[in-house]
Amino acid sequence: MTFHPQFVRTYLPLALLALVGYGQTCLADEDATREKGRQIYTSMCAECHGDKGEGVVGAYETPLIGDASLGELTHQITKTMPEGDAEACVGPDAEAVAAFMHYAFYSEAARIRNRPPQISLARLTGNQLRQSLADLYSHFHGSPGYTDDRGVKGVYFTGSRWKNENKKIERVDPTIDFDFGRESPGEGITKEDFFIHWNGSIIAEETGDYEIVVRSTVSFTMDFGKMGRTLIDNHVQSGDKTEFREVVRLTAGRAYPFKIDYIQRKRKTEQPPASISLSWVPPHGVEELIPQRNIIPWTVEPTYSLQTKLPPDDRSYGFERGIAVDRQWDDSTTAAAIEFGIVAADELWPHYSQRNKKIPEENRARLKAFLTEFIETAFRTKLSDETKQLYIDQQVAECPDDHEAIRRVVLMTLKSPRFLYPQADATDSLSQQVANRLSLTFYDSIPSDKWLLEKIQRDQLQNEQQIREAAWRMVNDFRTRGKTREMLHEWLNIGHFGEITKDEARFPGFEPELIADMRASLDQFLDDIVWSEKSDYRQLFTADWAYTTDRMAEFYGDQWKPEEAAKPEADKLPRGPGPQQLRKTAGGDAHRLGVLTHPYLMSGLAYTDASSPIHRGVFLIRYMLGRTLRPPNAAFSPLSPDLHPDLTTRERVSLQTSPESCQVCHSRINGLGFTLERFDAVGRFRDTERERQVNAQGTYTTRDGREVTFQNEQELAKFLAESDDAHRAFVSRAFQHFVKQPVAAYGPEKLDELTEKFKNSGYNIRALLVEIAVIAAMEPHNTKIAG
Template sequence: MKTLFENRPDAGRSLALGVLVAVGVLALPIGSAAAAQDDPAQALGLKVYQQSCAECHGDDGEGSEIDYPHPLHGDKTLDGLTTYIDEKMPPGFEHEVTGEDAEAVARYVYDAFYSEIARARNAPARIELARLTVDQYRNSVSDLIAGFRGRGQWGDERGLKGEYYTDRGFRRDRKKIERIDPELNFDFGIGVPDGDTENFDKRNQFSARWEGSLMPPESGTYEFVVWTEHAVRLYVNDDRNPLIDGWVQSGDDLERRASIPLLAGRPYRIRLEFSKAYQGVRKDDDEPEIPASIRLSWVPPRRAEEVIPSRHLSPEWAPPVFVVTTPFPPDDRSVGYERGTTISAAWAQASTDAAIETAAYVVDHLDDLAKVKDDDPEREIKLRDFAASFVERAFRRPLDPEQRDLYVDRQFDTSPDAETAIKRVVLLALKSPRFLYHEIDPELDPYAVASRVSYALWDSLPDEPLLKAAAEARLETREQVAEQARRMLDDPRARAKVLDFFRKWLKVDAIPDLAKDPEHYDDFTPEVVSDLRTSLELFLEGVIWDSDSADFRRLLLDEPLLLNGRLAAFYGADLPEDSPFAPVVEGVGERAGLLSHPYLMANFAYTNDSSPIFRGVFLARNVLGTRLRPPQEAFTPLAPDLHPDLTTRERTALQTSPESCMACHSLINPLGFALEHYDAVGRFRAEDNGKPIDASGLYKTRDGETATFEGVRELAEFLAESDEVADAFVERLFQHQIKQPIRAFGVETLPELRDAFVSNDYNIQTLLVEIVAESALTPRQSADLASTGE
């Protein structure tokens, strides 16, 4: 049966709603009107629809260009839709469709094209053939190379291993102190480490070396900063070539900076060498000695400079990590999550350039990666085996004889030398669809399952234990997949991907600037903003990776706010100035997890005032999963000077009072009003413009019930128990992890995952395992049938 979605492919792309606030997209199959004639109740609904609705919404619910250009679909229950039509429709003539007529037309609309089942029937979602996203490409290539070196371990101990010597070199017999230093921020003055004058010479000459590894909190470019009066060298991800080389001191430049790209979820080798030599002592006894100090800082993406915290440092050794630096065009995020469903000329060229970059790196490090010397008599044989292993790991499965001949043997047989052959092998492998498309295998074989598991959790290749499980037929049942998923959740790569989801879910993944009006908030500095981001991420990690519960509801309900000394001073808490991050309840006003976190409140606000609209839209779309259409015209908030006696709430209500605005703002505003106790930087306030804050709000659920709340605590309690919130969270997490629409895995997938989530006490880790187990074992070739329940 042909559908309007097939005839009008643009219809299925709209994410906006019609005048029915929660009613929106996708269409009715041709012929359903005729089918309704066989059922008297449906026939009445069709008649009412044609008389009172079709003029605006189209004969088949597809929308009309002039009145409501958005096809009807939504997620209200049948009762909720009936109540809404009875009270609100049609606009301006609400009394015309009520009672029995409202019930009949609601049932017709619901069954024909509105409900989830109707949409799945009319326009089945499909598991789409998708290339690797940019993150998946970079992670895969990095881990492909790491497979020949091993991966660094990230243990429980924090800090770097420090060794202190009594001369300017690093002779073993001159080493006097060995310890773990949590951070590198020392002021030795004119003396020596720990004041150990007995073991250090009278000229106070000494050197120190710190080494271990560091874990970046997110992928991006990091600027490293070393400050010292003396000789220094910093190595990051490279033991031979220093990132910063200040071993020869020149002039008065005490600060040195350099940048490097890093991928999250991987430990990177780091070594800092420091030497206080004779230059640290004046020859004239009347002149003071030059003091010795050293500080190692970094500037992570979207943050201010800070001394590298101990939580990002480990004394464990880590091998070098290859990071592709070739720029890629961004992935499509139009559906709310990144996906690789399109290939542009720019992306094709970028993948070629990245393959060339990788091939050059492999050849430059061939002895290290292939574990073979130039003078080895079996060098070519070993290089062929290395090349075969490289292709197998890239393709995520063993090679058959024909593939080995094509990708390996022919390249060696026709190349002038082994290095050229290796380059050809790498280029062929990384440009092959078997590497670029990890969903290319329609059959449900164990290696395809392994690939789905690893990309779901790591956005990268399967590791050796997962491939071994595939080879031994231990990925055939849901529990076998779940067992692997639970193991892989402990890997930092899983934590990095999940934290990336929360940044996107909370709309803080790409905040360019949180600067506020300096006339009102001159102390809201970049350092405060950076600390707020850290506070948010520490809170998220503390809940997500809680070994006892990982309860999602804590994200909404937890009262303590994580503050350090600088944030405590800004938000009115009582902590010492140099205090590390600690949970605070007193002095910061009423709080409720993410809903009132200052970083989010500042993000969803104007430069000099709060914004109930920004906050309400976030709650409606991201937390409750409601589909909102964009404003029909550019929206500029009313300036406070135009209405100097009004509060922010009153100005918002005034500006959005027209009927054309209230179609959406009747939902948005009451949610945002519940957060009015928090100003533009997230400080708690009791008054606005000299008037007591009115933080009352309400929300009409999909069932047609009205929930009311006063302030953030009551709002949080409502949201924490809402099935709509659970549905929205499950769907967004699924789509971030799997990079496919959840409906493509069957109409029962979302409710089943939601029910499991609730029955497991909202455990986020358990939900991740369930998502992986559900998606990995879904046959791709029958996904379109699965989505219709056939």
């Protein structure tokens, strides 16, 4: 459509003036409504809730804050305020009070406006301390680059020792799980007398205690973490002991080198049958053969994992923060520094000295060079002459023994605020500060990789393009993958499930091994989505395929049967205990909807004998959609199904939560939780309950006040994949986990900007992590510019 020039010159300015006038009128009306609401609130509400909704001791101490839309807030005021006389504030009065509260102090925008979040100075969290020490150790050896290769390398010899001319087989085995009996392990190898050398690196996907289990009927030795660091020594097989267990604490995203030397010696008596298996008991799991997906077929550089137990960090804001400085934290960091000091003296110093023989030993110059590099790496900066004098020269002069000097310097360094407070770097170069924040964001650690240190030295982290290039390199790293797995677990809140148990009479076969299968299935699915080429967040809800095992298929039926085409001949079930081999299912099942209907999630969000729409609704509100819920007024105990044997779960929950005081929250909770009612207490799909058709209809009111209805879980999954609320919640969760600061501290508009970039990237999760890291890394630049 086109307009005559005269029309444009004459009427368009008048139209614009009319629009401006209309806008000014609307603003004036909004101001008048809020003023009316302020007066009503002051006279009827402030006495119990405070002038700014902050709460009043002895009355309503919980602040009046939330994220309900204006319509929802108006409805709550109409139904519940003031207490005992709800009819006193209804209609236009309730609308006015809601408008005032929403603008003045209730909404997220109001809270940011009234008290802008700031980037808070924080110490290293427990996990950041653990990762930083691991990278401080790896700095002197090197960190492994990411690889997709998996398995364990095996070298097979005839004869009971390594002898090159007797080498018969060299191959990559999927796992270590062999029963040779009294036969030869391979062609050309004598069955009475052979030697096998396995080496590889084990990837830990979760931080925690792992029990390493080796079962062997003949002699063997196992080194772990570093060649020469013996974990199990059974060089001389004695007695009937065939099972060996050791507990080690491993760190997520780290690869730990190991080797096993397995020796069958010729005997005068009858040869014992030869067998060996390598298993572990991971955190939250059962004993299983260490899966092929967790083994790299070569030994990476030596790795260190702190064994000192660290206290939990504050999580009151939904993510770990290093804010508590108390006796427990101080004692644990001291113990960690002492532990690392021993390792530095016994392992790092000999390694450094051997590789730096060109540095003279006169006046202990080589030792001082080692300590200088150690402190500069830990402090993330070059040392001043004064610091060198205090931390190195003075300590070396007072300690004639090199090992004692190292332990003393390590203790001083690791207890220094310059190490424990990574943001205390304002006097460092911009490139150094940027590298510090990139490493904290992706690795929870210090800059230690040589390529990154070279960029600092060359001052090549000066602009956004350079930062973004470094971020893309860092996102594809074992450490980032470990941290991403932890973030997804927090997003799904599965870390709080504890032990999942079910009524044995109602659900026979729901055993720990099945639960371990389900957790492994979920983790493999998450990895596939995030690290695929598209890394598409939406597939977390729309994917109609999954990973399964024979045990899951037997329990859950055809929906969880593996796709036969995905079962190669080499893919055999393990002989040992624990989770079975994961295989991909066929696509096309309408009820298998990514994480949303995964049996591990559904069974975790249920009671022992029944589903729980309330648990599932709270999960969806808080975690999937990022909305707030106030704590319940009183302790809640579900009604027993036996009290109302004719009611479905939906009817029973509706009955118990029917009072108006409950409906303030349960109108939101139940409306979402009911949509997953076609999945029972163990996450098995069902059409009927108590011989009646399951009603899976539900509702949700968005942040902008739009009411959405769902007929079933399929419509809910589609909504979560496309919802602005869900996208915003995922972005916020990721930012808080990776940066450990509120996103609003980087600007009130940052969450909206990040969410929009996430959308424009095709919802690429890896691209989101890069954008988050760039924002955190640019903060020193922005501070300099602002100053």
